[in-house]
Amino acid sequence: MFYEIKLKVEKENSKGEMKEVVEHFITDVGLFAEAEANGLEQYNGNCDEYNGNCDVISITRSKVIEIVNEKEEGKPFYKATLIDIFIDDNGNEKETKSYTLVCAKDITEANRLMQEHMRLGLNDMRLDGIVKTKIMDLI
Template sequence: MSVTWYECKVKYRKTHETGEQKVTTDTYLLDAVSYTEAEARINEEMAAYTNEEFRITNIKVANFSEVHPFENSDRWFKSKVSLVALDEESGKERKTNMYLLVQANDIKEAFENTTQVMADTMGDYSIPAITESPILDVFPYFSDEVEEGEAAAAIVSEETEVSEEAEVA
């Protein structure tokens, strides 16, 4: 199943290191099945993040194919990856672009992390561009129901194996 990522811009009063309060607009990324769910989830995440009043100014579908967090990294980078395929009919190379969101501390590390992510790719690819993203944080969807569903499926699978073994005996 494909994940749809939504960029949400939120305007709120933020207290800086100096103790000064300023109204800022920050961008967050989350996955959801619809704009309505994205709005509900960003409301929930921001309520936990700040006690101040906030306003969602924009929600749009992000064009990221994959999101890759890395330990000990504090910034997000948008990596443009061009997959190279050979068109057998015309004999020409055809490039298909995809965008990855990769966490890193600087551009060099973002390039290294993108290369690491693409290491298992069988085809040829190039990385024509990496830019720092305005995204402050990513909120992936975690569901207890999914974990419970997987556990239930494992139990059913075990019961099926046991009943098949009983029939053989």
């Protein structure tokens, strides 16, 4: 299960001023406590970068079910919405949504990577949309 973690950190901006910012991460663990431990590890491991001022402010279960590729430096994560259409027991058409993360340099590359990924066994699903996320890394 994926959890999204938000860290409040103090960083120096381009003008040399210290500003509080919120950084977003995602982690793949089984328990909420493990997600918190990963956030604290990120916090403790990078305190020098954050001038010693950082805190885990939020942990939520993510609706993301899969990460397509590895995070690459300088490339953001995009969240793709996939739609699966099926017929229920009463004969009614139903839709279920699932979300997938893909690391890409831009939305065009994200779309291409998702199309390739879907050809590997998700042919019955439809790509409904892709949006850039604030998630910085998988921890």
